[in-house]
Amino acid sequence: MKNKEQQFNELVSDHGTKIMRICSYYNSDPDEQKDMYQEILINIWNSLHSFRGDAAISTWIYRIAVNTSLSFTGKSFRKMKLIVNTDTSNIHNLLDEDDTENKVRLERKLNQLQTELNQLSVIDKSLITLLLEGLTMREIADIIGITEPNVKVKIHRIKEQLKTKLKPDGHE
């Protein structure tokens, strides 16, 4: 049987990049990313006893990351910004942009999108983060603890809101 330290090391080496990516969604400042990353690792360590394998390990990791980010936002909520990048592979999930070759238009929209995303509430930001990670509605529902239809409604609402705002005449 693996000891706590071995289990922890394995988790960090397998899922470290994923955790770092989540941290980078929330912070542009590398120091703050590092603080959040460390806090997530601490919470993973402290929650290891509760992992019984009845949830997928990635769901378990995402839960800890999202829950930590919510606590983290509690501390510096006003400073928090959701950062999306052009190289975020699942950005089309958010923009419903099927034409991935249309990079120029995407780049142009990105700045505006960045501004609009930061107007979202902390919960909406968490949902978007998970969507950008390429998770299914079912997986997001498992992580957040609400029903799948509720997740669909919320994400649909966010997308509609973003679409309206991203239209050239969309701003109120």
Add this chain to the structure above:
Amino acid sequence: MNNKSNKPQIHLNELISKLRSEDEKSIKSTNRFKIFYFVFGAVYALVFIFHFVFDEDNSWTDSLSGFFYVLAWITFALLFRKANKEYRQIDYSLPTILMLRKAAQRYKLFQPKLTIAIGAVLLINIASSLNKVEIPMTHEAISDIIQFQIIFVIAITASFIIGVLVWRKRQKPIRDNALALIDELEN
């Protein structure tokens, strides 16, 4: 900005050794509290039994007072242990809404724990008042009890007000934030 190029540099071994030492410290401190409360409780109980059995001058009011002190002590010990365990075992791997509900519950002002604590405080009050009882009752004893009750009520009221103020400053904002997030998730 490339996500991967911003990889935070964490010294994992250093972090693990810190976490492990925190775990050890936490276990040691829990054990110390457990030993302190239960050994002290047991010693007090033994002293009480000794007086009850062997002390001929020991009146029934003294015995009852001792019994209430022991009961209050044990209640506080158990409450403290439960609270300590609760605060240490915050599970971040729960579904978000469940974690938020637990946080909202944990930072509630009026909860069953408070009722039990009030019960234990009342036991101390009764025990201390019984200590002052004289049979037959004298004016001096009655006056002592009334004086004690006035001081007790002032002290408890002041402690309660301080407790509420501390709660409003520290715990209430966390609870309000958790409740707002729950509300947002559910609607």
